[in-house]
Amino acid sequence: MPPVFSREIERPLISKACLTYQTRTSPCESACPAGNPIQKVHGLVKEKRYEEALEFLRSRNPFPGTTGRICTRPCETDCNRREWDEAINIRGLERAAADTADRTRIKKPMRMERSGKKIAVIGGGPAGLTFAYFSSLFGHEVTVFEAGPTLGGVPRLCVPEYRLPKDILDMEIGLVLETGVKARTNMRIGKEISFEQLRASYDSILIAVGAWKERKLDVPHADKAIKGVEFLRHVNLGFIREIGRKVVILGGGGVAFDCAFTARRLGAQEVHVVCLEGADCMAAPSDDLAQAIQEGIMIHNGCMASRVLEKEGKVGGVEYIEISGFCFDDAGEVRVEAAEGQKKVLAADQVIFASGVKPELDFINGAGIALNPNGTLKIDPVTRATSISGVFAAGDVATGSSIVANAVGQGREAALAMHRFLTGDPKVQELLAIGEDFQIRVEAVSCQGQAHVVSFEEMFNPEYYGKKPRKEGVRSAEISFSEKCAGLDDSAAVEAERCFHCGHCHKCGKCVEDCPGLILVMRERGPEVRYADECWHCGNCRTSCPDSAVSYVFPLYTLV
Amino acid sequence: MNITETVLGKIVETDVLILGAGAAGSGAAIAARREGADVVVVEKGKLESCGSAGGGNDHFTAVLNAGPGTDTCGAFVDFFCKPTSGWTPTMLENGWFKVIPVILEILEQERVNFLRNEDGSYVRTAGFGQPGAWFLNISGGQTLKRKIARRVRAEGAHVFDYVLITKLLKTDGRISGCLGYQVLTGEFYMFKAKKVICCLGKTVNRVSTNSSGNPFNTWHDPFVTGAYFALPYEVGAKIMNMDIAEIATLIPKGWGAPGMNGINSMGGRELNALGERFMGKYDPMWENGLRRNQIQGTYQEFIEGKGPPFFIDMTHFTEEDARILQYDLMPGDKATYNEYTSQKGICFKRDLLEVEISELSLEGGLCVSDNLETNIEGLFSGCVFPYVSGALCGGYYAGVQAARAAREEGRLGDIDEETAVREKERIFAPLRLQEGMNYREFEGTIRTVMDYYMGLRRNQKGMELALEKLNFILTYASKIMAKDYHELLRTHEGLFMHKACVLTTLTCLRRKESGRGVYKRTDFPDLNPEMNKPLVIWQEEGRFRFSWGAQ
Missing domain, CATH: 3.90.700.10 (Succinate dehydrogenase/fumarate reductase flavoprotein, catalytic domain)
Structure with missing residues (x-):
């Protein structure tokens, strides 16, 4: 009879799907677009088994050092522990695994037998590289075509150095290339080689070009201003080394704040952010808002630029107005509601537009690939295929502008989808797992449907974990390009202990102790039902469980 | 508490020994501790989850003197004090009614969530044919037992989880302790106490089956198996109402x-x-x-x-x-x-x-005086009143009485070593058999008899046959083989269940009327006004005795 225990994974699984033995899970894992096995990592970090933690992370995400620094942490927003004291520092623990593990001891999965299939990847950002990493492990021959001079996409070109030291990214890209991925930089499709040529030469293609086409507001003298992503890219590539004293950023998202902080680091004394959003609904991460206060960035909420002011042929400032509201249409274009009130002016030496991006897809003109209204590529949610055979898409080009973790998850799922496509293996219910011998093999442990996401109300025993303050890495107050936030280091194991392990049994044995019929036994893989027909289905295994990892499946004879 | 290790096993000495850690045992433990007694609680399962309350409870019977004329001690006593109940007005007033506010305070302290109206008063509902809205509604009642358990441990009771009691001990006519063993490790235990409170649970559901065919798929806790009757009966305690308290519900x-x-x-x-x-x-x-x-x-x-x-x-x-x-x-x-x-x-x-x-639940109670002491000196009953409220309150009152008696004239008796050796031998005998009958066959056969002859329609001939067959089943008791400690535990549970069935059948045979219990006798279909009283049974010099009337 009942109960059914939702268990933690024992070996790294590349696919993220509902497992037959893990039918409940946490809000954090459910929310992680990269598919990080968060709770498994916490369990290992708690025991200071950093190398294994990193192996589990890398089975889903080849960029944990990167996402462990720059992710916007949708996991922590949903963390059940938030209802008890404070969310777990999930990103900090990801980074701790990536930074602390002795990489010389990391066991790397072996490539599967060569399939003889050739894949071209257009775009060398996190989606393309993640895809390339897994596709190469699956035995395919992968070539990445990157239009720019460097691999790495947004993390390389748009994320400021103080948030992500580029040697971390270099090392993670190196581990992708090490699997046999070929990369050809400065290869713009449609220029050096045509899309049709590529299709003719490869068995399958992944489009992962990201979204780089920047919007510029339709206001007078907009051409005098510079574009945010371009600005960040030029700073990262070393083309821009200084900026004026006063800088105005137009936009309120993560890019806008990266521009603002970068401007401060280039010497700007006065930086303003003018954005449509009200103070209570900012799109930027809360970390950015806190840092903005620290660094003296002035935010003008609920405002819109009405013109760029010209002074002696250069930028002189911005004229802006207050707005009453705004929304986005299907094409992703902003629609501002009737603006009222006085026009205001900010004098500035430089104005930066950070008003959103969309994909640049001129190179596929004529190929007949279907697009969404907002200009992204239309893909099938299950097969990840575009409207033309053998062409897949992942990352911002398919989802619109998103976070790196999303690109990673998309890249991995696309690799799995394309693997199924190329090998003709129709068994979607099967998973790819990394065995003890580090061979990748198929395991039939996934099930249909979604794992139940455990809510705080379902946690009967949060007091088991006690109240403990969240550990944070030390944040430097210095305004410079050296890394701002330090890792958790020694406090990582303590922080990992705070994890509630929502929906995943962590083998505490409380259920076995508390079963009034003594029908459970503790085994290496956790509690097991030994005398199933002596279960009273009283629910004590669940009310004793600190993880809410117990559910019940009633026998047929009780249902008739 | 004093623990002595001996070759035979552990000897545990205390003031008040509480057998069973369900709602009654928990109430008793809290009360006896508050009276200053040293308290040992022995439970074959675990305090946090055992007993019927371990499965949760959504209602708490509480008469509060707070509302209409039905919310009074008088109405409460009138309802429960019937000629057949075996309870006196004093017993109900002191042992249950007056304890309700004490228990409520404990439950509130442990953050049991009673549903409340907007004005802060309790949501109260009526049921069971009771004249007033006597039920408080509990939200999140699945954790009720854990909260009570937290209080028991906080009060400083020594709890021996996973210890099954198999025999009560008497010295000079007084209760002096009991014998048992740890069901997971096989360690033998001898308990000595000034006073003993029996809180082993008075519902026995695993002796019959509902339509699912699974005897553990029960309404009340299937792990309460009749030790409450079997153990005190063996030392001469009087038991009442096993004929008419039997009950079923709808499931x-x-x-x-x-x-x-x-x-x-x-x-x-x-x-x-x-x-x-x-x-x-x-x-x-x-x-x-x-x-x-x-x-x-x-x-x-x-x-x-x-x-x-x-x-x-x-x-x-x-x-x-x-x-x-x-x-x-x-x-x-x-x-x-x-x-x-x-x-x-x-x-x-x-x-x-x-x-x-549902399956039929055997019930009944130990005969007690107004201080909830049985006819065996020093042996109290915590399982006197019904429902989780009656168990907690009655248990609490028994705890108070036992602790006071222990303080005033309590003394520790000796354990007869020969008795202990024999009992240890008996307990573990099933483990030593190389071949034999599995506990499932033994207890399954008891159910076969009870389901067939002791259902909702009965008659003299059928019940006599049931008794004959139960006695026949007992001849197989020495053939039950246990492969491990789990099977050994179930074996002893089966023996308790067997005894409870025999006592119920013996009692029912003597109530030659219908209408007071859940079943009917086809040979005596009407009420007999002369039988409007409890039927009491006990054992004297190894022989079954019975009488009409509780006192």
């Missing part, structure tokens, strides 16, 4: 769960196969009347061919009532209710709930 078809009190008291209507609401024929208060009338009524409809199926209709409930009942009160009574209804596709507001008559 969701195929699934052993409580909850009918909540369903009935919120206005659930029982329907037969013809869609007729019939309970008015059997009780003036319809479904909200006496539970035995609901069972007899349902069974009568069954005999007349008007069912199965039987249903409870709750579709007329307001959305809010249906929601609270299904998703808060029911899972509070049985923590897995939501999974069950969702897997079976039941929505109270939308669907009729198919129900069946």
